[in-house]
Amino acid sequence: MNWAISRRAQQLTSSAIREILKVTERPEVISFAGGLPSPATFPVAEMEAAVARVFADNPQAALQYAATEGYLPLREFVAKRYQVDVERVLITTGSQQALDLIAKVMIDPGSPVLVETPSYLGALQAFSLFEPEFVSVPTDDQGLLPESLTAELTAGARFLYALPNFQNPTGRRLPLERRQALVARARGLGLLLVEDDPYGELSYAGSQLPSLLSMNPDGVIYMGSFSKILAPGMRLGFVIAPPELHFKLCQAKQASDLHTPSFTQRIAYETIRDGLLERHIPTIRELYGKQCRFMLDSLARHMPEGVRWNAPEGGMFIWVELPEGLDSMALLEQAVQRNVAYVPGAPFYASNPRRNTLRLAFVTVSPERIEQGVAILGELFRQAIDAAAPQAKAA
């Protein structure tokens, strides 16, 4: 039977990358593809103790239906941490759900939505279901260019979606002056900013830049996540929004899953209520900083001339640019044959993909395997550059 499905569902197609990356689950594959945090950072013992407290305290309440807005003590924890009114805080089923809710509340078919170049693939997917018209905002190695936000480019835009901290996929952090310029421009243009910040706490040096939210709470929807600082398998995120939008997001949330499990919210709260994050996050920063240096050292040792990459100050990703003309998607198949995987950059672009880019994730791979995998990639890229060189001359 061929059932009639929605227009938005018709455009959902199986991703070619996903098919290729399925093989990376084989243990012999050195995968720089996943966006997974390191399980070594999960505070297992503390969470187990927290579960015991939840069961000792009021298990019936933890297992019953609960308020759509979220578990009040957890909302208060977030409100205090971000210095906002608790009435602006909504707990979500991972920050991916916040993307879905924001899309539901803000996007009509054809609505212009501004995104960074490149941007987070999961956001592009979540928004796509609501059929916006993506508008790519120019960036350079430091991220988004605020001066590019003209009245013409932003006309009718429902919002600008930005990841100012250690962006997925590029690892870039937006400098302070650009944040200030961005917020000022947005305010002048009446442009809503959606700030996605799953990696903000993961600065290796511990230095944090002020959030867009802190600069203009009434002009920003802020999305946070416990996935990178606690554990992603709990699916706990939150969204901080101006009151009138918070109210709409709550209504959309109620229709979407009633509420995030009260059980996991209480566990998270019991885990972090007494200052765990202050002790725990520095250990993640240290591990990820070390892993990043391993990867950067390996890249320096093995990448041929013509390959460029950045040196992130935090987060989980390095962005690599091959010489123009090379296609990281075509090369992925060869890499996977040699048991190394990465994510090609093209799908992260809402328009005009740069096919010579790719993303490397480094936090879950051992130093030995980083070295080994980067050596293989270096060799592969060198061969590709050499093979392309005569063509380039001929052209």
Place this chain on the structure above:
Amino acid sequence: MNWAISRRAQQLTSSAIREILKVTERPEVISFAGGLPSPATFPVAEMEAAVARVFADNPQAALQYAATEGYLPLREFVAKRYQVDVERVLITTGSQQALDLIAKVMIDPGSPVLVETPSYLGALQAFSLFEPEFVSVPTDDQGLLPESLTAELTAGARFLYALPNFQNPTGRRLPLERRQALVARARGLGLLLVEDDPYGELSYAGSQLPSLLSMNPDGVIYMGSFSKILAPGMRLGFVIAPPELHFKLCQAKQASDLHTPSFTQRIAYETIRDGLLERHIPTIRELYGKQCRFMLDSLARHMPEGVRWNAPEGGMFIWVELPEGLDSMALLEQAVQRNVAYVPGAPFYASNPRRNTLRLAFVTVSPERIEQGVAILGELFRQAIDAAAPQAKAA
């Protein structure tokens, strides 16, 4: 700042009922309004033991990102229980999420969607966000009337949404012959059936009727839930769909929240893997059957002539019809002043609401308070009938 929001978000308005029912959280209010299962039925000790096993087994995996489709052993458990291929099973964040995903995949603005008269409010809300055109299917005291499904009524319909077992709000169970007739008609019309079944296991006598799914697996999307047989605070449901629709639902799910927490899925699986449901569900049936009889006895004692209600064979709800001309919404305010609450029937209708109807939930209220609350409602309704009588004569 007045941000431009989506058309679907504009139609989201605060519910008048919700506002009235907020006061029912006061402990002195006898509430027949909630749709909450009884916390006395939550298998707390078994779940606590299950959590210990999850932590002892592989906590890192339980706390890591996981497959969108769900935790494989839990999917296999569902597949075996419903005798379907595991490839058709998707675990959802409560069955409310299944409604959202089905809407995402099936509904375009203006798509006809058939619903029972009345139908589950949460489904109407979830579907509404995708702007269908609801078509109400006639029902009687036994539920949906299959012969009403003509080619004309069902023309272009994306699906028919039905709750055959102890429907929310009416408590009705669709008889076997109607199920057979419904499935046959739907097949003939090429009409997809969406079968929502959160209460199917809650037959007081333990008797179960075959699901629509079992009668035509390729023509039915089946939604199940652990909320009423385990605990709703875990937010665990599932959807069984024909392969091509399963695939689309998974893609929509990935964009919506990546996956349901692996942590809660593993806990549920560890709780039920060794036959807990077979021991546990009969205790829920017994409790709910007893509670239903208390409520029916009280209704018989206290309701004035002209008030009708049904005697459900399972589930959590009784449906009450006041004499024509009375408005249960207007009466709710008076009831709440007397510290009793229920849910008016009107919002459960997609069109032409019958304002003289209301829903009573009885599983979380003690027998003494059921008696007391029903006595107050009986008195209130008697006064309303008496007050309306002269008008009726005058009219």
